[in-house]
Amino acid sequence: MAACSPPVESTSDSLPDWSDNPWPEIRKERINRLLPEAMKAAGVDCWISICRENHNDPIASHIGGENAGGTAVFLFYLDEGGFHSLVFSPDGEATALDELDIHEEVRRVPRGESAVEAAAAFIGEKNFGKIAVNSSESNAMADGLSYSQRMELEEALGEVADKMVSSTELVYEWLSIKLPAEVEIMRQAAQLASDFQYQAYDMIEPGKTTDAEVAQFLKEKMSEYGVKDAWHPDQNPNVNSGPDRGHSHATEKVIMPGDVIQIDFGVKLYDIWVSDIQRFAYVLNEGETEAPAAIQSYWEHGKAGSRAAFAAMKPGVKGVEVDRAQRELMEKAGSEYVMWSTGHPVGYVAHDVGPNLGGAQSPSVRPAAEKELKAGMVFAFDGFHSWKRTDGTFKTISVEEMAVVTEYGAEFLIQPQEELILVR
Structure with a gap:
């Protein structure tokens, strides 16, 4: 048998209780405290993440989009009023998402209408500089935007799509x-x-x-x-x-x-x-x-x-x-x-x-x-x-x-x- 030097300090003397998950509050603090600094470090004014059911963006659980059914658009942006988080959510999921109290505002998108188009219209009203999207060659966590989603987003944004940049640096600064x-x-x-x-x-x-x-x-x-x-x-x-x-x-x-x-x-x-x-x-x-x-x-x-x-x-x-x-x-x-x-x-x-x-x-x-x-x-x-x-x-x-x-x-x-x- 083995003769081992026991660890100096141990937390495993009794079975712990993992039922009280601190992630919801920690996630909210990460969004409001760390994300604005990450956006500034990456030099972007707005970050778009698109979440959906079954084949979701890998960043979804970090922004509250893990339960998305229909397509939802999560916007994080900086303006003269500070940092904001705004979600354009299908009506069917909007109530539950709003009750989680993660985001500053959850806007309902009526059945049959496009959350992407609603988000694009909002962005068109703002004078954002760089707009980060989740397309990345080097960071899998920043590469959740599918080809079809990107085509839809670019079409909805029109000329504003020229301002899109990769969220590689933003996600790096935030998650690290x-x-x-x-x-x-x-x-x-x-x-x-x-x-x-x-x-x-x-x-x-x-x-x-x-x-x-x-x-x-x-x-x-x-x-x-x-x-x-x-x-x-x-x-x-x-x-x-x-x-x-x-x-x-x-x-x-x-x-x-x-x-x-x-x-x-x-x-x-x-x-x-x-x-x-x-x-x-x-x-x-x-x-x-x-x-x-x-x-x-x-x-x-x-x-x-x-x-x-x-x-x-x-x-x-x-x-x-x-x-x-x-x-x-x-x-x-x-x-x-x-x-x-x-x-x-x-x-x-x-x-x-x-x-x-x-x-x-x-x-x-x-x-x-x-x-x-x-x-x-x-x-x-x-x-x-x-x-x-x-x-x-x-x-x-x-x-x-x-x-x-x-x-x-x-x-x-x-x-x-x-x-x-x-x-x-």
Whole structure:
């Protein structure tokens, strides 16, 4: 069985109650507090999102359009009176939408009339400069406008359609920043993911337990606590006691003495916010009381890289600079090449909108690495050390933690893993 250092702080001593979802109030605050600043940063006066039933815009749940039936148009705009939110909704859904009290005004569109045309007429009366629409080549969250919807919108706007620009930067600026209340929920999600992994290491019997059985244990913990997968269920968790497999599923490999085990795992709370945490362990051989010197040094190198990345995370620093900070340590420590970025934004999905903490190894692959970090951004990030095993395959320790950028630097969401877990 395993001998694990218990987490310093735990939120999983009793089953939590997820019934009181804070998303409605948080969403409203995000719209009224963060969206105006995002629009200013992106240099747009108006943002149009079109929502509909069955094949909805990916931004719909962020703006209150998740229950759209017929086509509804959500407008957010800035004028001399400040920030406004206005929805042109089919009559059948307008009452319920208005009662949610998300938007400043919900205008009813009578049955048989077009919400797009009604919104276009309103826009025609305003002297907006740039009008953002959800068409994007680089940001899936800003690419929800279908071809037919765009054609309809352009026709309705007429000459004003020339003012349309992509909402790529607007959506980036808005979604990349998390409110303090959101950070606290993600802190809970991170703690649960870490706690469950320590418990999973405790159930391992070397020579008997498989990677898949450890993954199944974690699935059962998720079910017990009423939380969901942070990414696709087939690959969450990824439990790997063999050579590197990248983003993958757990296999039937039996965990053996001498193995280094990686668990990459995250949970979703309130069906909105996710975590992404990795914990590493070494399986002791007969007669061993600690990891061999080589394995221990690989762990220390990986941890040092993680801490270097953490120290580099400050407002105004580019993502590529964070990547470079830990890669410099990797090179000095003699690590093999690692293709993965040092880190990525995390929040509503595991790989969220925001600066990529990469680019030092291949700049053209990670254009978002040139973006600057800002207070309120949350990242999952690694410290890497990779080595060649005796069979010619590679194994990588990736000390993945989560941190939020603050005004002065960065703050770990939970206590980071300081010691390599030992499985007896």
